[in-house]
Amino acid sequence: MAKIEIKSPIPGTFYRKPSPDSPHFKEDGADVADGDVIGLVEVMKTFHEVPAGVSGKSIKFLIEDSEPIMAGQVIAEVEA
Amino acid sequence: MNIRSILIANRGEIAVRIIRAAKALGLRTVQVYSDADKDSLAVRMADEAIAIGPPVAAKSYLNIDAIMNAARQAKVEAIHPGYGFLSESADFADAVAADKMIFVGPSGDSIRLLGDKISARQVAEKAGVPTVPGSDGRVDNLDSARQIVTQIGYPVMIKAAAGGGGRGIRIASTLEEFERYFPQASAEAASAFGDGSLYIEKMIESARHVEVQILGDGENFVHCFERECSMQRRRQKVWEEAPAFCLPESVRIALCDRAVALARQVKYKGAGTVEFLYDQKTQEFYFIEVNTRIQVEHTITEEITGIDLVQEMIRIAGGAKLSIKQNDLKAEGHAIECRINAEDPAKEFMPWPGLVDKLEIPEGDGIRFDTLLYPGYSIPPFYDSLLGKLIVWGTDRSDCLVRLQRALQDFKISGVPTTIPLHIALANDEDVSKGEFDTKFLEKWLATKFTVASNQNEEVA
Missing domain, CATH: 3.30.470.20 (ATP-grasp fold, B domain)
Structure with a gap:
């Protein structure tokens, strides 16, 4: 099955949840729709939502919560 | 001057600026830095540099204990807080003074007095400085509200005491509008914030x-x-x-x-x-x-x-x-x-x-x-x-x-x-x-x- 990569548009710190006490935006294995938010990137004191940008099945995150991320780095993969 | 050395409790361009000023005064400069700033210009320029923690500001540039430890270790006489971070923290100013060091800025009590919106407004009024005309607190009913508005003139902003971020604000340009909006604003504030009390401020248009x-x-x-x-x-x-x-x-x-x-x-x-x-x-x-x-x-x-x-x-x-x-x-x-x-x-x-x-x-x-x-x-x-x-x-x-x-x-x-x-x-x-x-x-x-x-x-x- 074809895999689609979801990349970070900006560099910063990647978060999988909206606040420290919240559940993840998406758990591994979940299905995602185009407009679903899958994480946040904090850069220079501002927070930016990362939309999935694709529809797919069984998302697999390749980066942990609170980890630094580069622009263009793959955040997750989904099955088309 | 009884300062011979100074610690810069900040980063970025203002840290560089403070180091330049301190050096011009012949002082020894000590720069604290987070792990993200070890290659910063300020660290390169300072006479000494001390690591104080991880990149997250809460654990480094906002961490009073970490900064005070660095100051004691470096044996400085003074700490310059720059802007942002701890520069307007009365507790930090107090902590520096408690350790017999000099905080480059006003006392903790001065920072407290001027940092609080209400006490600062009172200080200003005492000193004869004009403040934005308004109700000076909550207005309970339309009658007293009408009196205030007649004094300050239009347009006025009707604001929810419990509101914030622009929510619950109505602007009235005439008495008629004011009388129509005031009860609406109160009802809306009561349902949105659980508190219907309002206050009034003159609106400065331009x-x-x-x-x-x-x-x-x-x-x-x-x-x-x-x-x-x-x-x-x-x-x-x-x-x-x-x-x-x-x-x-x-x-x-x-x-x-x-x-x-x-x-x-x-x-x-x-x-x-x-x-x-x-x-x-x-x-x-x-x-x-x-x-x-x-x-x-x-x-x-x-x-x-x-x-x-x-x-x-x-x-x-x-x-x-x-x-x-x-x-x-x-x-x-x-x-x-x-x-x-x-x-x-x-x-x-x-x-x-x-x-x-x-x-x-x-x-x-x-x-x-x-x-x-x-x-x-x-x-x-x-x-x-x-x-x-x-x-x-x-x-x-x-x-x-x-x-x-x-x-x-x-x-x-x-x-x-x-x-x-x-x-x-x-x-x-x-x-x-x-x-x-x-x-x-x-x-x-x-x-x-x-x-x-x-x-x-x-x-x-």
Whole structure:
């Protein structure tokens, strides 16, 4: 099955949840729709939502919560 | 002066600025840094550098214990807090004093008094500084509300006491509107916030943000003239000027005089800024708040007065009397500061950290660039996006604008997008040249007049 990569548009710190006490935006294995938010990137004191940008099945995150991320780095993969 | 060494409890361009001032005074400089800042210009320039924790500010630049440990280890006499971070923390000022060190700024009690909106407003009123006319607290019923409005005049803002962020605000321009909106606003506030109480404030329709630089040694107080800081986006200053050319001379004198009265009222010690709203229609000014620290835009005041404000605040902290008398102070020419941020003007000012490979900094008479940059520096993503401040002085405002246009054309920062294109457009704008703008100007102008191609590096995109 074809895999689609979801990349970070900006560099910063990647978060999988909206606040420290919240559940993840998406758990591994979940299905995602185009407009679903899958994480946040904090850069220079501002927070930016990362939309999935694709529809797919069984998302697999390749980066942990609170980890630094580069622009263009793959955040997750989904099955088309 | 009883300071021989100083610790800089900050980062970025202001840390560099403080190190320069401290070195000029012959002091030993100690820079604290987070893991993200070990290659910073400030760390390179300081005589000593001490690591205080991880990149997250809460665990480093906002961590009072970590900073105090570093100060004890380095055996410094004084700590300069810069701006932001702990600069207006009364608890930090107290902690420094408790450890028998000198906090470069006013006492913890002064910071507390002036930091609280209500007590600061009371101080201002006592010192005869005009505050925004309004209900001075909650209004219970339409009858007393009507009385207040008749006194202050229209338009007025009806605000929910429990509201915030612009919610629950109604604007009334006539008594009829006021009587219609008041009960509506109360009902809405009750359902939205669980509290229907309201307060009333006069609305300043075309406001300028002006502010006065003050210096005090606890006994003597002077102003170093004023600044015009109306050019703001999302309440963040973008471009500042000194002096405030929008003020008639009599208003300018009154404004500066009231700021000094306020400083005297609290026996102010250090450098501070009294901020005001200025109503262009009525030529009235109103107190907003006092900032008890050095400000980002202190540079333009330095350019028109020739005073080194950072050196002066260190001297005062070290026990020296104010070296300047009001009569000796003269404002000469005009200065403009442009904040150069690592943000992409073509993408709604998205902040963008990264490696700066090349730097071409404009040079010449009256041109100054205060910065944290050096070629090859990698801007970390953890802190704000301010890279530096281009400050240009001219013999008058139009001379200053011409020099600024030329300086901006010669200015190249490669590797990251910056706000240089925004400043080029502003410096060439007709309304800006005429000086016709208020606090709402920039956001409207960005929506209607500003277009720019991305200046982001292609390989990054």
